[in-house]
Ligand SMILES: NC(=O)N[C@H]1NC(=O)NC1=O
Ligand SMILES: [Zn+2]
């Protein structure tokens with residue numbers, strides 16, 4: 001009988017506050033021993049030599065749309081979760097849309113979680129939706145384990161998930177505050193975006209730049225200011241997703257300084273891609289809020305380095321290729337980027353290698369802060385007693401991302417063709433190796 005299930009030897013552990021050489025022993029899905037600077041004694045059913053590799057807490061992707069049930073032809077829990085594992089993620093928070101029926105009541109939550117239990121290779125968590133029709137359902141959703149609620153302040157693009165008007169936001173936040181949960185918002189102004197889009201389209205102005213100009217940063221600023229005022233008035237915890245500009249993250253930080261319980265996410269694509277990519281790659285790089293110019297990208301990196309951004313997620317919101325093809329009208333086609341597999345690659349390449357972003361900071365915004373902010377216990381850190389959710393990374397290995405390397409239901413992404421430095425070699429979820437050297441390892445193989 002071996003002492004442990006898995007031992008990882010000779011790796012360099014990275015936590016959000018430290019880096020050290022250690023051997024790690026896993027048993028029963030937990031990290032049982034972390035032996036710093038001296039060889040760990042004992043045997044294991046599986047020994048992994050991590051010499052030359054960095055051992056990081058698995059990424060917790062707080063923002064994905066896996067679209068199942070109901071829209072599995074766009075993605076799916078099996079394919080989506082495999083892509084995460086291949087990218088070093090060990091948990092995800094699935095958005096209440098674009099699955100159908102959306103997660104706006106307990107029954108729909110259970111339908112999704114039953115499917116995830118069968119299909120996901122990483123740990124699933126769920127956002128509940130806040131829509132004008134479901135304020136009476138929020139408490140039930142909370143009691144059934146959603147990690148928080150998500151509302152759209154502008155149209156969601158999905159017919160069965162209405163955006164929240166001001167009354168819904170105010171009443172919903174009052175209700176969510178009553179049981180101390182949190183509201184995440186997609187913050188763009190409906191009035192500004194709709195009006196500008198109408199104007200552009202009526203003038204035949206439908207280029208990539210026109211689309212971006214129809215969803216300007218001020219539209220995010222307006223919506224974020226408004227939602228902060230509701231957070232102040234109701235005492236509801238607030239989380240702003242996919243801020244595309246430091247001008248937006250600044251507002252959250254000002255609010256925090258005034259004592260508002262708020263946090264902010266940005267996405268890998270706002271750190272790695274610009275309007276030029278949208279022009280070049282067409283629909284593959286279309287999202288909302290849209291990609292910005294390179295000066296905004298650089299400012300976001302500064303914000304990240306300064307601790308002004310709480311977490312980085314993918315907002316993986318895929319669709320079939322036919323819906324991502326833009327010819328000359330950028331107002332047509334699905335807005336949403338396929339990126340779940342590449343978040344860590346982006347942060348290592350563009351952050352650690354190119355801009356000297358410390359590895360500890362990457363762990364903080366991909367693992368520690370997501371776990372802390374949303375009350376996910378025993379995850380986000382490599383330490384004794386924590387869950388064995390771990391990714392092994394070769395920081396120096398470069399590779400060019402190919403479409404056939406993607407585990408998505410549809411093998412496309414704006415990152416295809418990009419050379420990344422920093423490659424995920426192995427991903428361990430609850431003590432089981434689920435991804436190793438380019439392959440998903442499941443019970444069947
Ligand atoms: N419904 C949905 O997934 N929308 C997402 N896509 C995107 O680009 N931004 C979003 O909020
Ligand atoms: Zn959104």
Ligand SMILES: [Zn+2]
Nearest residue numbers: 063095315317
């Ligand atoms: Zn989203």
